[in-house]
Amino acid sequence: MKKIILVMMFVSSLMYAETAEVRLIREKENIIGSLDQSIAISAGMQDITISTDNMHVAYIVRSQGRPHIYWNNKNDFPYDDIKIDSIIFSPNGNHLAYIANLYGKWMVVLNGSPQGQYEDIKSNSLKFSPDSKRLAYIAKGFSGWCVVVNKKPGKAYEFIKEDSISFSPDSIHISYIAGFYNQYFIVLDEQKGSEYNMFVSNAKIIWDSPTMYHYLAISNKRDIYVITEKIEKVEKK
Known part of the structure; x- marks a missing residue:
């Protein structure tokens, strides 16, 4: 009988633990932005971009027919056009970048400051290092497509895969998929790698460590390979 009572007491304690009430205490609340109802109703507000730490917001507002970015409780300069799918925050949330057009030229705007002007910029290509x-x-410039890193354009190619830019976990190395004359290859720190017939269309460069990455490639025999490459420093003689 004692054993039965003890078991019943144990089960009831478990039930109580599962159904115990939880009290939430609000530590603080910070206003990180506002949606002006008059602007939203009259001009139309588009999708909101949120930083990964949920501490910053940005969105496009159209005023008098021209779009501008509203973020951190301030308005950026109005442009002729802004690519809505290009708006991104840096991983730490402190920087905002997007692609805008002014007088027929495309440029990346970083923290409100326009960078270099180009014929075109691929929308989904903007990438911050970790x-x-x-x-x-x-x-895109006069001689083809190139990857621009901190305002500095790299070598031009006939083709660069839009979403292929990939930084190493330590932010030191940068890689992407490029092509020329129907041959495709990885470019690592502006050095061209081995050529392949093609890459899997939705494949990306995956970093396994700060010095090793892998990707999928297709040979002329239609075989799909997983290629793993390691970065080794070469001592200059």
């Missing part, structure tokens, strides 16, 4: 100190994107 440490938030480097910004890269794919731009």
